[in-house]
Amino acid sequence: WAKAEGRGRWAVYDPERSARDIARSALAAKLPAALDRGEFVLRYQPIVSLLEGRMLAVEALVRWQHPELGLLGPDRFIGLAEETGLIVRLGEWVLRQACHDAEQWRRRFPDARLVVSVNLAARQADDPTIVDTVADVLASSGLPAELLQLELTESAVMGTAGEPLRALHQLAALGVRLAIDDFGTGYSNLAYLRRLPIHCLKLAGPFVEGIRGEDAVTVADHRDERIVDALVRLAHALELWVTAEAVETGVQAERLRALRCDTGQGRLFGAPVPADRIAARLAGTEAA
Ligand code: C2E
Numbered sequence: 001w002a003k004a005e006g007r008g009r010w011a012v013y014d015p016e017r018s019a020r021d022i023a024r025s026a027l028a029a030k031l032p033a034a035l036d037r038g039e040f041v042l043r044y045q046p047i048v049s050l051l052e053g054r055m056l057a058v059e060a061l062v063r064w065q066h067p068e069l070g071l072l073g074p075d076r077f078i079g080l081a082e083e084t085g086l087i088v089r090l091g092e093w094v095l096r097q098a099c100h101d102a103e104q105w106r107r108r109f110p111d112a113r114l115v116v117s118v119n120l121a122a123r124q125a126d127d128p129t130i131v132d133t134v135a136d137v138l139a140s141s142g143l144p145a146e147l148l149q150l151e152l153t154e155s156a157v158m159g160t161a162g163e164p165l166r167a168l169h170q171l172a173a174l175g176v177r178l179a180i181d182d183f184g185t186g187y188s189n190l191a192y193l194r195r196l197p198i199h200c201l202k203l204a205g206p207f208v209e210g211i212r213g214e215d216a217v218t219v220a221d222h223r224d225e226r227i228v229d230a231l232v233r234l235a236h237a238l239e240l241w242v243t244a245e246a247v248e249t250g251v252q253a254e255r256l257r258a259l260r261c262d263t264g265q266g267r268l269f270g271a272p273v274p275a276d277r278i279a280a281r282l283a284g285t286e287a288a
């Protein structure tokens with residue numbers, strides 16, 4: 001037994017858990033130097049129109065090219081970066097790199113009007129410098145504001161005070177698009193939602209996963225499809241775009257199209273890839 005978290009609270013000592021905690025803090029300690037050494041890289045995943053199949057946007061997804069551990073996904077380090085506060089600096093790097101890459105695509109393929117979508121952590125969105133940072137990144141990259149979308153989760157949108165962030169209106173005033181990420185998994189206050197300057201809802205993967213079309217067997221399968229139906233109608237009533245995350249099968253894409261979902265993202269339409277692969281895809285579309 002070990003005494004934990006102050007007076008009167010006891011926790012079972014778990015050697016596996018403390019080994020994991022040590023590994024976590026070792027990784028956390030390496031994050032700032034890794035950022036300075038340029039060990040973070042971006043992958044971009046297509047977001048595709050379900051009606052025409054055209055790539056309308058890409059989501060920037062960060063990875064850590066760790067010298068010993070290989071390419072690490074964000075689930076290994078984003079949480080750590082949020083806990084240590086490094087997320088503000090890491091997030092700014094992601095934003096700069098993504099806007100830089102998007103401006104290169106725009107110069108080569110102006111007609112594609114490809115939007116780049118960047119995740120904002122709660123701590124970043126809550127940071128008093130966020131509006132200036134975004135404005136500065138747009139100015140120095142040259143990317144038009146309407147080609148940048150920022151993704152925030154429901155809890156990030158609501159901020160720590162339980163009120164929607166004031167920064168959202170200032171960000172929207174810059175002309176950037178705002179999307180709610182993983183929509184449906186958090187606590188969404190619809191009364192607030194309708195007053196927010198948002199442009200897009202991204203339906204969380206688990207709802208999409210439950211869409212099985214003709215193969216729907218369980219009550220839960222049918223329920224997921226009805227939830228997606230309801231969320232798409234809600235989004236459209238609020239004049240928002242809807243993107244379905246984690247689209248993996250043709251059946252899911254077909255059902256989502258039938259439910260009037262606007263865009264889809266997931267393995268079916270392409271895995272996250274380096275920037276040059278996005279350029280190659282744009283070049284292919286132009287040639288066709
Ligand atoms: P997210 O923003 O919801 O991103 C979508 C995740 O779904 C990505 O995971 C993507 O690789 C994964 N995915 C893609 N296709 C499929 C599919 O067909 N099926 C399923 N089930 N999943 C698919 P990833 O890249 O591991 O990123 C995980 C999360 O890490 C992201 O979830 C986002 O919340 C966070 N993240 C990634 N990059 C950043 C960043 O630059 N800043 C911040 N703050 N968070 C980031």
Ligand code: MG
Pocket residue numbers: 059119151181
């Ligand atoms: Mg996202």
Ligand code: MG
Pocket residue numbers: 181182202204245
């Ligand atoms: Mg998401």
Ligand code: MG
Pocket residue numbers: 181182
């Ligand atoms: Mg997420």
